[in-house]
Amino acid sequence: MAEVVIDNVYKTFPRQSSDAKSSTVLKRIHLNVKDGEFMVLVGPSGCGKSTLLRLIAGLESITGGTITIGQQQVNSLPPKQRDVAMVFQSYALYPHLSVYDNLAFGLRRTAGDLPPITRWQQALFGVTRLLPPGFHYFPAREQAISKRVKTIAEILQITPLLKRLPRQLSGGQKQRVALGRAMARNPQVFLMDEPLSNLDAKLRTETRAQIVSLQRRLGTTTIYVTHDQVEAMTMGDRIAVMHQGVIQQIAAPLELYHYPANRFVASFIGSPPMNFLTVQIQAPLTLIHPAFRLTLPSHWEKILAPYSNQTLILGIRPEHLRCTVPAPKNLAVTVQRSEALGSETYLTVDLDSSASDETMLLVRLNGIEDKVPRLGDRLTLGIRVEHVHLFDSETGEAIVKAPKPLNVGDRELE
Numbered sequence: 001m002a003e004v005v006i007d008n009v010y011k012t013f014p015r016q017s018s019d020a021k022s023s024t025v026l027k028r029i030h031l032n033v034k035d036g037e038f039m040v041l042v043g044p045s046g047c048g049k050s051t052l053l054r055l056i057a058g059l060e061s062i063t064g065g066t067i068t069i070g071q072q073q074v075n076s077l078p079p080k081q082r083d084v085a086m087v088f089q090s091y092a093l094y095p096h097l098s099v100y101d102n103l104a105f106g107l108r109r110t111a112g113d114l115p116p117i118t119r120w121q122q123a124l125f126g127v128t129r130l131l132p133p134g135f136h137y138f139p140a141r142e143q144a145i146s147k148r149v150k151t152i153a154e155i156l157q158i159t160p161l162l163k164r165l166p167r168q169l170s171g172g173q174k175q176r177v178a179l180g181r182a183m184a185r186n187p188q189v190f191l192m193d194e195p196l197s198n199l200d201a202k203l204r205t206e207t208r209a210q211i212v213s214l215q216r217r218l219g220t221t222t223i224y225v226t227h228d229q230v231e232a233m234t235m236g237d238r239i240a241v242m243h244q245g246v247i248q249q250i251a252a253p254l255e256l257y258h259y260p261a262n263r264f265v266a267s268f269i270g271s272p273p274m275n276f277l278t279v280q281i282q283a284p285l286t287l288i289h290p291a292f293r294l295t296l297p298s299h300w301e302k303i304l305a306p307y308s309n310q311t312l313i314l315g316i317r318p319e320h321l322r323c324t325v326p327a328p329k330n331l332a333v334t335v336q337r338s339e340a341l342g343s344e345t346y347l348t349v350d351l352d353s354s355a356s357d358e359t360m361l362l363v364r365l366n367g368i369e370d371k372v373p374r375l376g377d378r379l380t381l382g383i384r385v386e387h388v389h390l391f392d393s394e395t396g397e398a399i400v401k402a403p404k405p406l407n408v409g410d411r412e413l414e
């Protein structure tokens with residue numbers, strides 16, 4: 001087990017043709033994954049997550065910066081010498097080997113202190129299993145391997161499958177074997193690249209929980225790539241959110257949710273995504289939007305002082321909007337879509353005010369609401385003011401990085 005330290009890493013891919021530009025796909029990457037930590041790299045497609053994982057594994061070369069695994073700088077070490085195990089989305093099992101042999105594969109490849117026995121010795125000892133070319137049989141070691149394989153198989157609940165070939169397994173079973181193969185070697189670090197994306201929703205949820213509990217049990221430092229924010233939120237001790245080759249924020253899941261560092265993180269984490277509205281600040285505490293005015297609690301006064309008369313972006317999550325029926329006044333909206341799922345209802349609503357370009361908002365109501373609004377209903381929204389986020393309209397940076405949650409209750413709009 002080991003700490004992984006990524007210090008100011010850059011990655012540029014050379015140009016593919018003479019008229020193409022070289023592309024820098026990772027910039028200024030600083031990431032410190034603690035010993036035993038489960039770190040998730042999350043971000044939209046093409047943001048550089050897999051490339052970063054491949055740099056750590058040694059499958060790509062680094063353009064700049066350093067990577068250290070367990071005190072050792074590994075920039076120029078080949079993958080084999082980095083003591084990491086990688087799990088891919090595509091399982092990458094050996095089709096001609098049984099589950100047992102797939103699990104044992106990495107263990108057998110490790111060089112041993114005992115001299116290998118020859119094929120006639122194998123025959124003499126009654127060894128019937130034929131090993132792939134270049135692999136040797138160590139009797140004492142084989143016992144240790146068998147013990148390890150059986151333990152891993154039990155943890156992953158694949159003991160009844162040990163004799164099967166990969167083609168006789170379901171997708172979920174194959175993925176468990178792939179995980180088991182990585183774990184069997186007891187590496188310093190697990191690197192996982194979207195290992196669940198080929199599984200159906202139910203199996204994903206189950207396997208997600210299994211990976212987390214296994215990682216806790218083994219205590220192996222893990223770096224896990226996904227573009228699925230539910231996976232990120234439920235699996236990671238911490239999450240690094242990436243966008244266009246740059247880490248936007250590294251924080252614990254709920255910290256990301258409550259205190260996003262910028263508009264990108266705010267929009268990426270949370271489902272359905274946060275609503276954004278452009279507002280003008282009127283000192284000391286009023287936000288003005290063509291459709292409403294909102295007064296913030298007094299602790300915002302100091303924070304907002306430098307922004308008087310400026311334009312900011314107000315962010316509010318769908319679950320932090322409340323609705324009342326019928327509409328008494330202000331922030332009047334009309335329901336464009338209503339999706340009642342039982343436990344919750346999602347509304348897409350249109351702002352009645354025509355004075356703004358921002359016309360659509362998402363609202364999430366919990367299932368205990370008596371009456372589910374329907375298409376065409378007119379409502380008034382209340383913003384839960386303690387959950388308001390404000391972002392710089394040019395840089396997208398959060399105005400307040402980590403305010404203490406306030407217990408001020410809901411506040412209707414003026």
Ligand SMILES: Nc1ncnc2c1ncn2[C@@H]1O[C@H](COP(=O)(O)OP(=O)(O)OP(=O)(O)O)[C@@H](O)[C@H]1O
Pocket residue numbers: 013025043044045046047048049050051052227
């Ligand atoms: N070998 C390569 N040569 C040139 N460009 C590459 C190479 N590998 C990746 N890229 C580019 O680097 C960028 C990051 O790719 P990467 O696969 O790391 O993204 P990702 O965040 O893992 O995306 P996804 O979630 O779709 O897998 C992309 O623009 C991709 O086209």
